[in-house]
Amino acid sequence: xxxxxxxxxxxxxxxxxxxxxxxxxxxxxxxxxxxxxxxxxxxxxxxxxxxxxxxxxxxxxxxxxxxxxxxxxxxxxxxxxxxxxxxxxxxxxxxxxxxxxxxx
Amino acid sequence: xxxxxxxxxxxxxxxxxxxxxxxxxxxxxxxxxxxxxxxxxxxxxxxxxxxxxxxxxxxxxxxxxxxxxxxxxxxxxxxxxxxxxxxxxxxxxxxxxxxxxxxxxxxxxxxxxxxxxxxxxxxxxxxxxxxxxxxxxxxxxxxxxxxxxxx
Numbered sequence: 192x193x194x195x196x197x198x199x200x201x202x203x204x205x206x207x208x209x210x211x212x213x214x215x216x217x218x219x220x221x222x223x224x225x226x227x228x229x230x231x232x233x234x235x236x237x238x239x240x241x242x243x244x245x246x247x248x249x250x251x252x253x254x255x256x257x258x259x260x261x262x263x264x265x266x267x268x269x270x271x272x273x274x275x276x277x278x279x280x281x282x283x284x285x286x287x288x289x290x291x292x293x294x295x
Numbered sequence: 296x297x298x299x300x301x302x303x304x305x306x307x308x309x310x311x312x313x314x315x316x317x318x319x320x321x322x323x324x325x326x327x328x329x330x331x332x333x334x335x336x337x338x339x340x341x342x343x344x345x346x347x348x349x350x351x352x353x354x355x356x357x358x359x360x361x362x363x364x365x366x367x368x369x370x371x372x373x374x375x376x377x378x379x380x381x382x383x384x385x386x387x388x389x390x391x392x393x394x395x396x397x398x399x400x401x402x403x404x405x406x407x408x409x410x411x412x413x414x415x416x417x418x419x420x421x422x423x424x425x426x427x428x429x430x431x432x433x434x435x436x437x438x439x440x441x442x443x444x445x446x
Contacts, residue, residue: 235316235366
């Protein structure tokens with residue numbers, strides 16, 4: 192399946208529009224890592240654990256969006272956007288959404 | 296007596312934050328400049344349409360993200376700045392570093408897949424609410440775009 196954030200895929204034509212599809216996930220790290228991150232807040236620098244966590248959750252969100260698109264018979268999702276919001280302390284929601292289409 | 300101890304702890308943290316924070320920032324900037332030089336060949340554009348020579352390329356989503364935390368010295372500096380208003384330099388450099396790092400990771404991911412260019416670059420910034428009570432804790436920057444890969 193083609194996942195892309197542009198509207199026109201080179202060399203392909205959209206045959207049918209199937210509307211909006213989305214996938215989201217809410218994730219948190221365990222307390223130990225939150226405490227480690229708290230220490231990092233004193234000294235500055237990258238929080239590798241969180242980078243990894245958010246990367247994984249983004250892949251998960253894209254995966255769910257892809258499943259939804261496959262379920263309605265699409266073979267591509269175009270114009271994909273990401274959105275992140277902090278829900279409570281230590282947890283964030285990641286949303287991926289796009290337009291499901293059928294391409295020839 | 297308690298006040299003196301609290302003050303001592305505060306000052307120690309401030310010094311530690313300053314020393315480690317500025318060292319981390321210096322090192323990070325150095326590595327950013329070095330990698331930017333290496334990845335200069337891979338063009339990243341914000342235009343939505345593929346370039347003329349790339350109409351038959353494969354399009355694939357690539358992304359790069361980074362979470363960077365502020366140090367104690369900077370957060371104190373920024374809260375002082377909040378009293379008088381104006382440019383919060385401490386946070387400006389933090390976000391600048393995060394954005395450039397995210398773009399570098401996006402470029403690295405695109406290069407790994409043999410891309411010629413990345414188009415339609417978008418940024419997404421959010422704060423990670425580890426310590427929601429005390430101002431900005433750490434920020435996440437995500438850069439994503441479409442890699443144009445020759446068939």
